[in-house]
Amino acid sequence: MRIALFVTCFNDTLYPSTGRAVVRVLERLGHCVDFPQEQTCCGQMHFNTGYRSAALPLVRRFADTFAEYDAVVTPSASCAGMVRDNHPALAERYAPPALQQQIAELAPKVHEFTEFLTDVLGVTDVGAHFPHKVAYHPTCHSLRGLRLGDRPERLLRAVHGLELLHLRAPEECCGFGGTFAMKNADTSAAILADKTADVTATAPDVLCAADNSCLLQIGGGLSQQGSDVRTLHLAEILAATEGDPR
Amino acid sequence: MKDDHGLVWLGTPAFPQAARTALADTRLRANLKRATTTIRDKRLEAVAELDDWEQLRDAGAALKTRTLRHLDHHLERLEASVTAAGGTVHWAADATEANRIVADLVHAAGEREVVKVKSMATQEIGLNEALAEAGITAYETDLAELIVQLGDDRPSHILVPAIHRSRAEIREIFEREMGRWGRPAPDGLGDDPRALADAARLHLREKFLRAKVAVSGANFACADTGTVVVVESEGNGRMCLTLPATLITVMGIEKVVPTFADLEVFLQLLPRSSTGERMNPYTSMWTGTTPGDGPRDFHLVLLDNGRTATLRDTVGRQALACIRCSACLNVCPVYERTGGHAYGSVYPGPIGAVLTPQLVGAQHAASLPFASTLCGACYDACPVKINIPEVLAHLRAEVVEAKARDRRLPTPEALAMKAAAAVLASPGRLAAAQRAAALGGRLLARNGRIGRLPGPLRGWTDSRDTPQPPAETFRTWWRNNRKQP
């Protein structure tokens, strides 16, 4: 199986350790992973902010970059959702038939990281060791977009030494919403305040999620409040071992 | 309060500013949180009782889609059935026309006051204000609408218009205002729900017994039989629908359902989604007029007011499937913090964010499609499966494109998006931008994090720190460590 990593522009720039963690886990499980250098961005920011025509070239670039792979793995539920749901819809409206076809064939091969591990590779125990108290925040895109269900928790429960804690209101949005956090900063901050209060009350060592964008928001709020709860992408927990802790 | 299109729509301030006022009101936020959390849990319980809930949702969505596709046909059938049953049908293209029709009918009946059943359509067209201009007083009889009317306030929720008010505030409004509208509040009025409801009952009773004309909305109207349906919780609606001699119903054209049998689906979906009840306490149905029973004169006003224009948009038209259950409001993280007034329209919350811009034109309500985190909770809750996030994204594009057409110079946001698109179009340019970000981040950060910043980033940095961008991107790491030569 030819596996490509779509690291996402956001992780590439701000959270490169998440991409490295994905590579480490997949290689530990005996798979080769490729990082096609032509990749940039799925166009989610442009699409969600109303700049459809600017998203279109990015959709095309994505389709060209990943066409030849059997599977594309990405450590971002929201980008996986963008590619799987919105790329075909955008193509149907604006792209020529050949590209439509190419995108329709590629979309189902794109997997969010935990989906790929559990559904495609069929593993729950990835051989990780992480002796800390961890709470999982299901981001809106993993919860309602991709319907990841309990896949992330299944993976976390199989981690050696890890104690899984539960948030009181896990399904509540963190208030990030991409450019929403800029355009409606006050409302976003009000929603965030309830989320950070929940995290603080749960008191894990680490809060994890399948989207670094939401963790940027929640971690940023926690940090400003002087909390010592760390935020970490789930892939980094799955990558941790006794010899290589996080 | 009305713009050219007639929808009661304030227009200004834009959502972010209006939200700021609401966010600062701690009492409002406490009222909202309590109310939405309670009703949310109740709804989940009521929905979980049915094994076929998903099939019901599918059936509801399919019925609505099919009906909207042949709306003209169903409306003509409705007109024929209502007429055959002794009613009169009027067609209103917009708010002004609808208001004029109603005022003329009241005058023709020789009356100067009407009792009203809670109705979104009449709020949308600003009927009470229009009637007042025509010398007619409209009395709201729904408890929550009464609170809003007496408080000279605006509704902030589709189903619970006074959701933003606490019991203590309601008691105060009753004591202060009831006397000016009719029977005053009893002495020593308490603020428990029972005392408040009793005060409202006494106040309203004299209106029911006196009124000759009633105005209602409609939840559904069946094309095959001409039956009009109103569902409610208090029974005040039923008083209006049965006691007065003349009944005038104002109904959005999208409320028609093809057959009486279709009610089976919607009367299950609606109460469970809206109040978390198995069945709503009062379901009133009437078909034209019946000698010796109920109103002697029945008028149905079919309101367009932007609906046919909405129907033309193949993505946006799904908003017309809405059965006004308000489930999407109660699960929305944005609505929960800001309340309904911030949306500047009689339709607040997620459905308001997609319906209002379509009814008045996207460029007039440009901030509303952006008043969402796209978390998708509304789509999950909607009993007729309106894909609200999809419509929001679609309308955002309409807003951006309308702005680009109307302005000679692009907005700062459009420039930024264009610049970002140019960067993201090439891996080389992206790498250069990442180097600049890492450098900039290093200059701004303290202990690896960036704190409060001035300028356009203030909104973000006021409440959140940002990690300093690492010196080595993933791309660079891969090239240095992993790439096969």
Ligand code: SF4
């Ligand atoms: S959009 Fe759906 S959930 Fe919202 S009020 Fe309408 S029917 Fe109810």
